[in-house]
Amino acid sequence: MGKIYPRGLFLLFILMFTSCGTFFNQPFKTSKARIGENTSVKSIITGILPVEEMVVGVYKFRDQTGQYKLVENGSTFSTAVTQGGTSILLKSLADSKWFAPIERENIGNLLNERQIIRSTRQEYAANSGSKQVTALPPLLFAGIILEGGVISYDSNIITGGSGARYFGAGGSTEYREDRITIYLRAVSTLNGKILKNVYVSKTILSQGLSANLFRYVSLKKLLEVETGITKNEPAQLAVKEAIDKAVENLIIEGIIDGLWKPQGGKPVVGFIKEKYYKEEAEAESTILLDRKMEDRRGKVAVSFSTGTAVMDGDYPDSKTSLTMSSDIKIFLKKPDFSLNIGIGYLKLENESIYKQDYITSDVNLEYSVLPYDNFTPFVYGGLGVVSSLSNLDNTLGKFQYGAGLEYLPTNNVGIKIFGEQNLMFSDNLDGMINGKRNDHYWRVGVGLNFYFGRPKEKVKSAIFE
Template sequence: MRRSFHLAGILLGIVLSLTGCGSYFSQPFSVQEARLGEQTSVTKKLQKAPQPVEPIVVGVYKFRDQTGQYKPTENGSTFSTAVTQGATTILIKALEDSKWFVPIERENLSNLLNERNIIRSTRKEYRKTKNPNEPQLPPLLYAGIILEGGIVSYDSNIVTGGLGARYFGIGGATQYRQDRITVYLRAVSTSSGKILKTVYVSKTILSQSLSANFFRYVNFKRLLEAETGYTRNEPAQLAVTEAIEKAVNSLIVEGVEDKLWKAKGDTAAIDTWVAEYHAEKETAANTRLYDRYFKERRGKAAITAKVGGALISGDYADAELTYTTELGGKWFLNPYLNMNLSVQKMDLSNGAAFVEGLNAVNLSTEVILLPFESFTPFLFGGAGMVSNDEFEKTLFKFQYGAGIEYLLSDTVGVQVDATHNLVMSDELDNVVQGKRDDQYFTFSVGVNWYFDRLFKKKEHKKKIKKETSVDNQKKK
């Protein structure tokens, strides 16, 4: 009976572990009817963009897969392409959704010309026999801009990984894989052949799988085996659509900024629209592969406040953990290196044998190992002075330590650190005994407030407003 309850609890745990997986509980059990195509996260942004003063007539001859990449499989590849071959149609739909462009048929121009020839010949015959006043066929629209480019790369398995465990026949595993596509889009002037603007967009494609299984003999010659799981693959077509829509949106904004075309509406709204794109572009410029954000996250200075515990290692036994508080500042020489100065208040105790309140001043050099990451370890070392509350005794010391910091934002970080303080005297606990000098350890949790970066952001916004006002004065 006890084993049965144990087994039921294990199975229940497996089921509950899957309750957060929406895909697992949304399994298709019936045939689904045709539905309208899904919208991406960029579609609404494209549709809500400011409208143009006058839509631009553009021609798209071809915008296809230029990679030649075949769909990867576990045993090699198949003859099915990894990327859709209908990217031209996707681009034309994105141009229509933006309301900035009037796309004209150029992909199958021969079909259009053949059909117009049929219309001409039919009207010619009709004009001879029935209606001599039959109007001529109107001329075709011509494009002022041609959009070129394509899907230039498909990189499969840029990141793969997983996690699994098994214990007494109970196990679970998860795996993931990430691919990436890259899209280039350029606008070419038909009057001069000049390339007006080129934009570049990349999009990752995520595949995930989760499985859980149970394999165990529950009784003599009775085996219980169960298995469940699911796999979810991001559709490559939706990834291509999102990348193309993002490229069209980028082309519109950069064209407005370079005065290739004009947007109508409130000037402040247009400036905000352009500023948001600039902020996104700045973030993208500092983001490397695997979504690693390489940008100075911290300001040039910081104020630090810490609390924790202190532990003496001197001539007495039975050291007790006591309190410590610390307040200080940091000054960055570069993203990796800073100087910090702090004042510290603490108690050191060996029970009834020794208890004393101490004050310390610490000057240290700190090395941040991963300054561009949100989560980073750091090392520090330096020198200082420690004295009792009456300042009757002042001793020189060295300190070194290590810690970990996590940035909640560009201005606030939390840290945990440990410090080893080497006092250059054996008089810290008021007893001189043996050859070793006294020491003490501190363990702290603190908050860092960084500043000086906010002023840069404000200056950047003021610069944009100043340039906009100058442009408006020129227009007037």
């Protein structure tokens, strides 16, 4: 039992330095107040200013979901979404430099304070004998009112994790993703018309990592170690980022529709349109869970592969041998199905008994499980023939099926690995008929796919439009 102790310490150090490296970056002391985090990425309209700032009013922009925080045990009355959406929106409007926000959320407080100022000035004028009372300047009025709010908070839209344990040592990871959705609309105070209505969503990620060790280091001594870390993306910062993006989209769509104008004229408008249309096309091709529905593989492909084959026939002691093939892949109407037509070279042999070279021709129907992703499993099946190079009249039919994985390091180029079984319609492939089962052979290989005719992204031309 004494020999286990060093191994236990070794496993402990492995867990500390690999699985839980963040352990050494834990906060052990309080931090000072700091300027709030800048959550948004670089905006399309960064550095572009308006011809004239627009005065806007925001009465309320709040949580409309009624969602409460999730807890494992018991109940809570804490809301999942910040109730300060109006304050966040006013800050975003001011930072954009396109809008001049005015106070409307607590207009009652403002009016009361102005009334106090008037009363104080009148009382001072009466006590001092002055006949003139200085009037307050009029309040600004908004040409546009911004409305909307956080309209959805979806919890656990995707959850998962992984873990392993061996001989008392183990580790695990977990993750969870939530999603918030906001709407923001601009309303004209002149006639009540809704000028623009934009919609933005943002995911909120939570991750957890843990590792533990449970071992007897001696007969009466038990070593138990546990460590881990959990990281939760702050919901308030997610709301802020979504609101910043909504304000940006409101400005851009307003520019495109001619509601407001940027400095620089038509060239600047054309630049903004081009960038926004590209981002819009990318958003349209992205579905829930950030999966991008992009056609990465084109309409036609040429494939080259090599590998090994092994005979399973009437002779014993089969040997692995070389195989090569090339295919033309033609995608059908749906991007997940394709027709593959191929020709290849095949060598089959056994120990000191049988060796033969063949030419193969195959026609397969292939199904890609994730046709829009850069990594996808695929399965296929079809019919083909095998012809002996020494005697082309010796041609036998077969049925083949297989499966594999394809990865695209870049669009139009794929790397694949696959395995397949070829079932002959005859027992005479190896020149010997014996038993009731027909001959067959296995093939495993790697290859490259080169795609052509991939549709270009449909982005509107916007220069000087």
